[in-house]
Amino acid sequence: MSTTPGGAGPARGKRGQRPAPADENTPELRETILAATAALLDTRRFSDLRVGEILTAAVVSRGSFYFYFASKHDVLAELVTRAVAQGHQAAEPWLANPPDKANALRAGITAGARLWQAQAPILRAIVENWRTEPRLTDLWLDQMQTFTDATVAQITADPDATQTLAGRDIAAVASSLTWLGQQLYYLAATGTPPFVDEDVLIDTLLHIWTSTLYGQPAERLGHDQ
Structure with missing residues (x-):
């Protein structure tokens, strides 16, 4: 880069x-x-x-x-871009439109949590500093938007999700899920309870995603499928 x-x-x-x-x-x-x-x-x-x-x-x-x-900001930008590329790989199980949506979401959320732990110093740095320098602001907004866009595309292609979200602003819902995930992953990466417990982090995010997109918790969604 x-x-x-x-x-x-x-x-x-x-x-x-x-x-x-x-x-x-x-x-x-x-x-x-x-x-x-x-x-x-x-x-x-x-x-x-x-x-x-x-x-x-x-x-x-x-x-x-x-x-x-x-500058040092450009070094961080490169490191963040590489980490985000791995984040997209983590999201692939759900984006592949799998038959078992609950397990696919769990796999993606788990991979995301472990990526944040592995790249914690870099990702903490961007979350704490992206509003302090224009280049970092543009970078992080662009990178987060890539996750939002991927989520919008997946929701739009999923009849179950579009039915659940009928009448809602899908882009706003997708953006909310994306930014919420960033914040909870960040809290986990900084050792903040209760999210420092990986199981709590994953179960919480999974519940929020499945309840928002499918109107039911992951356990029921997996059973229905």
Whole structure:
């Protein structure tokens, strides 16, 4: 990814700074910067993190950093984009229009919960900071919208869900489910009870989704199917 969420190439210096020597600019070095930042976020708040700390952790020059990234916000944007791509993979069981909707939703919610645990430092950082910087704001709104759009498409293609939601604003319902999921996953990733208990988190989200989309809890939905 480039230095901006939708950009096409690496940053070519900052404020007139000279590019790093060519032998320092390699794909491996770029990955080292990303990995070092992700590791730092495990113990440091993104708002307090400085580029100098990333340089030290990654053992790279300032010129090399700015060859690839315009700022620490662009590093976070890349890390978030990669994590979100995994999130879409987690949602695939339900989006595949399975015959057992309850189990498919449970599988997707479970995969989402475990992704948030695995990527907790990165996803905590974006949830806590997406309103602080325009590029992060645009990035997170766009990424969340991709989940909302996928949910809208799935609801629209599901006669049971459209019947349950007859007369409702489907886009608003889908957006509500998407943002609620983000918040509960975030609470779990920050160790906030009761959602730090994975079973509670999954059962709660599953109940909300099935009750909203199908008018009944997961246990009854699975039995009816």
